[in-house]
Amino acid sequence: MGEQTEPGKRRLGVMGGTFDPIHHGHLVAASEVAAQFHLDEVVFVPTGQPWQKSHRAVSPAEDRYLMTVIATASNPQFSVSRIDIDRGGPTYTTDTLRELRNLNENADLFFITGADALAQILTWRDTEELFSLAHFIGVTRPGHILANPGLPEDRVSFVEVPALAISSSDCRARVAQGEPVWYLVPDGVVRYIDKRKLYRHDG
């Protein structure tokens, strides 16, 4: 399934997100797309400064990066990149994909994101260049309908993943209210949130 790749070329998935915190919805989505699109690897790229989330405080990049490393460590197909964090400034996916293309000349890139985020892609920076850099895969999340809001059909696919009604916002709210996030996020991430006192009003 998905775009044809020339023989010998790697198929590299790129899962961009703020990951504040990373949760099982992200992991299931990456795993399902990797299987359906025959990806060789999925690299998770935590945002540096997510400029469209400037209305709320985002946890320190190092905490979001470390939670992403903890969550993906056991899967040999998953890796984590610091490029968006180390570049500094607001995170634009054109920069992410340009840098990854230069680092992986012999690979086709598949950018994985929520179908809801993909519906907003025309508000991202340099949209036209984006579609020349990667194939875009929008994964469904419960409550969001699959639709192609005028995007180039040959550069965009939508994939249904097993429904997981988990969001980072809900995880943060649960921790703030003293409710458990066990089994919504990986065990190591629960312990990291606790150790660093993230998302607590007194944290």
Ligand SMILES: Nc1ncnc2c1ncn2[C@@H]1O[C@H](COP(=O)(O)OP(=O)(O)OP(=O)(O)O)[C@@H](O)[C@H]1O
């Ligand atoms: N349960 C889920 N199933 C499928 N995709 C998801 C799910 N949760 C998040 N995503 C997608 O993963 C990408 C990165 O997500 P992000 O880090 O912003 O998490 P989030 O749960 O959407 O966060 P928040 O609730 O803070 O907005 C986004 O494109 C988002 O749409």
Ligand SMILES: O=C(O)c1ccc[n+]([C@@H]2O[C@H](COP(=O)([O-])O)[C@@H](O)[C@H]2O)c1
């Ligand atoms: O390039 C942009 O202008 C742009 C605007 C909004 C979001 N993105 C990317 O979309 C991905 C999901 O974003 P978010 O904010 O839902 O975590 C993440 O990799 C962001 O860097 C990119």
